Amino acid sequence: xxxxxxxxxSGISAKMIRYYExxxxxxxxxxxxxxxxxxxxxxIHVLLFINRARAAGFSIAHxxxxxxxxxxxxxPAREVKQLATSHLKELREKISELQSIxxxxxxxxxxxxxxxxxxxxxxxxxxxxxxxxxxAETSKPNRLHSSVRQSSSxxxxxxK
Amino acid sequence: xxxxxxxxxSGISAKMIRYYExxxxxxxxxxxxxxxxxxxxxxIHVLLFINRARAAGFSIAHxxxxxxxxxxxxxPAREVKQLATSHLKELREKISELQSIxxxxxxxxxxxxxxxxxxxxxxxxxxxxxxxxxxAETSKPNRLHSSVRQSSSxxxxxxK
DNA sequence: GTTAAACCTTCCAATAATTGGAAGGTCAAG
DNA sequence: CTTGACCTTCCAATTATTGGAAGGTTTAAC
Numbered sequence: 001x002x003x004x005x006x007x008x009x010s011g012i013s014a015k016m017i018r019y020y021e022x023x024x025x026x027x028x029x030x031x032x033x034x035x036x037x038x039x040x041x042x043x044i045h046v047l048l049f050i051n052r053a054r055a056a057g058f059s060i061a062h063x064x065x066x067x068x069x070x071x072x073x074x075x076p077a078r079e080v081k082q083l084a085t086s087h088l089k090e091l092r093e094k095i096s097e098l099q100s101i102x103x104x105x106x107x108x109x110x111x112x113x114x115x116x117x118x119x120x121x122x123x124x125x126x127x128x129x130x131x132x133x134x135x136a137e138t139s140k141p142n143r144l145h146s147s148v149r150q151s152s153s154x155x156x157x158x159x160k
Numbered sequence: 161x162x163x164x165x166x167x168x169x170s171g172i173s174a175k176m177i178r179y180y181e182x183x184x185x186x187x188x189x190x191x192x193x194x195x196x197x198x199x200x201x202x203x204i205h206v207l208l209f210i211n212r213a214r215a216a217g218f219s220i221a222h223x224x225x226x227x228x229x230x231x232x233x234x235x236p237a238r239e240v241k242q243l244a245t246s247h248l249k250e251l252r253e254k255i256s257e258l259q260s261i262x263x264x265x266x267x268x269x270x271x272x273x274x275x276x277x278x279x280x281x282x283x284x285x286x287x288x289x290x291x292x293x294x295x296a297e298t299s300k301p302n303r304l305h306s307s308v309r310q311s312s313s314x315x316x317x318x319x320k
Numbered sequence: 321g322t323t324a325a326a327c328c329t330t331c332c333a334a335t336a337a338t339t340g341g342a343a344g345g346t347c348a349a350g
Numbered sequence: 351c352t353t354g355a356c357c358t359t360c361c362a363a364t365t366a367t368t369g370g371a372a373g374g375t376t377t378a379a380c
Contacts, residue, residue, distance in 0.1 A: 003328075003329095013367080015367070015368065015369090018329095032375095034329090034374075034376085035328080036329080037328085045287065049286050049287045052285075052286045052287075055261075057258070057265070059365080059366090060365080060366075061365095070286070073278060074278055075278055075280075076276045076278065077272055077276075077277055077278060077279060077280035077282075078275055078276060080272065080282050081269060081272045081280070084272070085269055087265065091258055091261060094258060095255055095259060098255045099255060101216055101251060102248060102251045105244060106248060109241060109245055109248060112241045112244070113237060114238045114241030115236065115238055117236065118233060118234055118237060119237060120235075120241070122244050123226070123229065123230050125212075126209050126212045126213050126216070162356080163356095163357075164355090164356065164357080173338080173339085174357090175340090176337080176338070192346095192357095194347085194357085194358090196347095196358080197357085219337090220336075322379105323379085324378090324379085324380100325378085325379100326375100327374100329373080329374065329375090330371100331370105331371090332370090332371085333369080333370085333371105335365105337364100338364085339364080340361105340362080340363080341360105341363100342359105342361085343359090344357100344359090345357075346356075348354090348355085349352105349354095
């Protein structure tokens with residue numbers, strides 16, 4: 001199986017498979033005489049594992065740990081659970097952060113008539129000299145450009 | 161006011177103020193004889209606007225538009241409302257994506273005893289050859305590294 | 321037997337927003 | 351005049367992913 005087939009079989013782009021190899025997430029693939037990478041069933045299994053873990057929102061760093069645990073037959077389930085739990089906590093924090101932003105924004109939108117006239121409570125609030133309560137810079141630099149970039153790539157988890 | 165004071169007054173790091181200038185989000189600051197950037201009240205007002213818009217989750221690209229609208233006395237509130245509404249929609253989508261991930265993960269965690277023994281439903285599910293229902297790679301590469309470093313964010317998942 | 325398509329390879333760049341650091345100039349107080 | 355706290359520019363790293371260029375390989379068709 002060459003990289004294109006592995007890509008199709010795992011759902012991970014060839015680019016990313018090479019990248020995962022480069023950063024040491026997966027071992028170096030064996031090569032054909034002419035240098036083509038070559039994958040077998042077990043490799044695909046690993047790639048599928050990675051893909052699902054990514055879909056579950058784990059970072060590459062976390063997946064690295066999960067892979068080690070996965071390959072260690074004697075690992076205590078406790079360690080995996082801890083990793084997953086701390087990840088879940090982060091997820092929940094992020095969710096509530098986004099929710100509070102969404103609520104604020106939703107309120108502002110609700111107060112804006114949104115017609116042809118120029119007065120707009122949204123801009124007013126953003127530019128209000130004393131509006132700092134509204135947008136509590138949650139102590140930390142925020143980050144969360146919702147971009148959803150080209151909306152294209154994105155992945156998923158289908159929860160039944 | 162030099163850049164350090166502007167930074168303190170606006171809550172935006174000096175680094176970012178320079179960056180915003182470099183990418184054209186804000187106009188080039190006037191300079192002192194020796195090259196120091198120099199800011200006045202109106203500049204601070206703009207920086208505060210930007211900081212609040214960031215806190216509201218708007219991307220730089222969106223903020224660029226908001227600034228133009230803000231500075232246009234005759235803009236129709238409709239345009240602002242549209243921008244905000246589409247942003248809110250993205251926020252809500254992201255939130256529900258994260259929620260579905262969190263739910264799946266939470267279930268897995270709930271089934272894991274997390275003791276010293278090695279059997280772990282979390283890893284089992286991630287590595288299950290037929291687990292694709294749980295973590296459906298809905299055709300697109302995923303993205304969503306939870307780091308949450310200092311409250312970062314970025315993630316996605318599409319649940320359908 | 322050559323050619324063209326469809327692969328593969330590596331390397332370099334860009335994305336988004338932010339931070340870090342190095343190397344060096346400036347300003348105020350001591 | 352020195353020290354420390356500023357400021358300047360430039361370059362790099364972060365995270366995960368994509369894009370493209372330049373070039374080699376394989377396969378199938380002609």
